Amino acid sequence: xxxxxxxxxxxxxxxxxxxxxxxxxxxxxxxxxxxxxxxxxxxxxxxxxxxxxxxxxxxxxxxxxxxxxxxxxxxxxxxxxxxxxxxxxxxxxxxxxxxxxxxxxxxxxxxxxxxxxxxxxxxxxxxxxxxxxxxxxxxxxxxxxxxxxxxxxxxxxxxxxxxxxxxxxxxxxxxxxxxxxxxxxxxxxxxxxxxxxxxxxxxxxxxxxxxxxxxxxxxxxxxxxxxxxxxxxxxxxxxxxxxxxxxxxxxxxxxxxxxxxxxxxxxxxxxxxxxxxxx
Ligand SMILES: Cc1cc2nc3c(=O)[nH]c(=O)nc-3n(C[C@H](O)[C@H](O)[C@H](O)COP(=O)(O)O)c2cc1C
Numbered sequence: 001x002x003x004x005x006x007x008x009x010x011x012x013x014x015x016x017x018x019x020x021x022x023x024x025x026x027x028x029x030x031x032x033x034x035x036x037x038x039x040x041x042x043x044x045x046x047x048x049x050x051x052x053x054x055x056x057x058x059x060x061x062x063x064x065x066x067x068x069x070x071x072x073x074x075x076x077x078x079x080x081x082x083x084x085x086x087x088x089x090x091x092x093x094x095x096x097x098x099x100x101x102x103x104x105x106x107x108x109x110x111x112x113x114x115x116x117x118x119x120x121x122x123x124x125x126x127x128x129x130x131x132x133x134x135x136x137x138x139x140x141x142x143x144x145x146x147x148x149x150x151x152x153x154x155x156x157x158x159x160x161x162x163x164x165x166x167x168x169x170x171x172x173x174x175x176x177x178x179x180x181x182x183x184x185x186x187x188x189x190x191x192x193x194x195x196x197x198x199x200x201x202x203x204x205x206x207x208x209x210x211x212x213x214x215x216x217x218x219x220x221x222x223x224x225x226x227x228x229x230x231x232x233x234x235x236x237x238x239x240x241x242x243x244x245x246x247x248x249x250x251x252x253x254x255x256x257x258x259x260x261x262x263x264x265x266x267x268x269x270x271x272x273x274x275x276x277x278x279x
Contacts, residue, residue, distance in 0.1 A: 001132045002123070002232055007203050011251065013045050014207020018097065019067060020048055022215065026064025030054045035204060045204055066218035071265045073223030074153055076182075077257025082189040086220045090213040090256070094193060098202075099209035100248055102192045111243055112192075112253070113184045115236050117177035119229025122236070124173030134168035138266065145272075151263045184227055187255035192240075194248035206251040223259025228252055 003009055021031035030051030038044045056064070087103055094101040104112055123129045138147040140160040150160020166172070184190060193210055195202035217224050230236040231250050240250050 001126070001129045007251075008228070008232075010045065010200050010203035011207035011210065014097075014204040014209075015211035016207075017046050017048065017204070018208040018211035019215075022060070022063045022067065022212070024048070024050050025054050025060045026056055028054055028056060036201060042200065045200075062219040063212070063215045066215040070214055070218040072152070072225050073259035073262070074225050075259070075262070076186055077188055077223060077255070077259055079186075080188060080258065082222060082256055082258075083220075086217075086222060087189060087191075087256075089216050089220060090191070093212035093216045094209040097209035097212055098195070098205040099251070100194045100196075101209075101213065102194065102244060104190050104192060104244075108243060109190055112190065112230065112240065113181050115230035115240055115243075116184045116227050116253070117181045119233050119236050120177040120180055121173040122233045123229055124171050124176055127168075127171075130171070131168045134164040137164040137167065140263075142266070145266055145268050147266055149263065149266055152265060180227060180229070183225075184255060188257035189255065190227075191254045191256060192244060192250050193252040193254065194244070194250045196248055198249040202249065203251065210252055210254075217256055221258065222256055224254050224256045226252060226254055 017033070021033060024031040030053075032049040032051045033046055034048075035046045036042075036044070037047050054060075091101040091103075136147045137153075138144050138149045138160070140149055140151045140155070140157045142149060150156070150163055153163075155163055193206055193213070195206050214224055230240050231253055237250060240253075241248075244250060
């Protein structure tokens with residue numbers, strides 16, 4: 001429901017691809033990447049070969065080390081601006097993967113905060129969206145290894161047990177809009193990641209870009225979280241695009257700031273997502 005074209009799905013694969021390359025370089029190998037290598041197989045997004053020796057520099061090492069500690073921070077960030085130098089580093093990472101990063105400020109930012117609330121109201125007004133979201137919500141004490149635990153959304157143990165039923169049953173869009181608009185408003189930095197085109201190759205680039213910028217943010221001591229609702233609702237995405245000048249396609253909306261640490265995220269075991277040839 002939330003991603004009918006597989007746009008964010010391809011971005012997620014782009015994020016995995018970037019992590020693979022960061023890991024290869026961190027471990028001392030060149031990463032040779034060929035994207036969409038087979039025109040007859042649109043699902044084959046990339047082939048990565050470990051190339052010759054690569055001597056990791058400080059930047060490679062920082063990104064590699066950030067893999068284990070990076071996670072999405074959904075709570076409010078500490079007050080205080082993000083250093084312009086850090087924002088410039090995030091932009092450099094995004095650009096290295098072929099995407100653009102815009103730090104939105106002033107009236108533009110205010111309009112985007114409004115769009116976030118509108119996005120929540122549209123999405124939560126749709127019972128199929130709510131059921132899908134509920135299916136990915138997990139209690140704080142879960143044996144499952146995927147989905148989003150209640151504590152990652154600021155829920156206590158008991159609330160985390162009932163939250164999926166509440167989300168699936170009632171339209172809580174108004175409350176969600178108030179909460180997300182407050183988070184967007186209070187966020188030290190609001191960033192839009194965008195690409196020149198809007199085809200699967202652009203989505204893959206956006207995924208690589210967001211992975212690199214999130215790892216760099218972690219290395220800079222920053223946390224990040226998503227407010228993608230105005231990009232996931234097509235009519236709002238058009239409005240956002242126009243508001244940003246109409247030249248590029250918004251792919252992700254992020255808030256960034258200083259975050260306290262907290263419970264780690266659920267992660268699938270590597271064996272679940274890695275198929276080995278011949279096995
Ligand atoms: C392309 C993409 C889009 C995402 N969109 C959202 C989103 O709209 N809301 C959200 O809360 N998290 C979003 N996430 C974050 C994922 O839920 C999160 O990365 C995943 O649950 C693993 O948790 P971690 O980031 O803490 O490792 C997105 C992640 C990616 C890669």
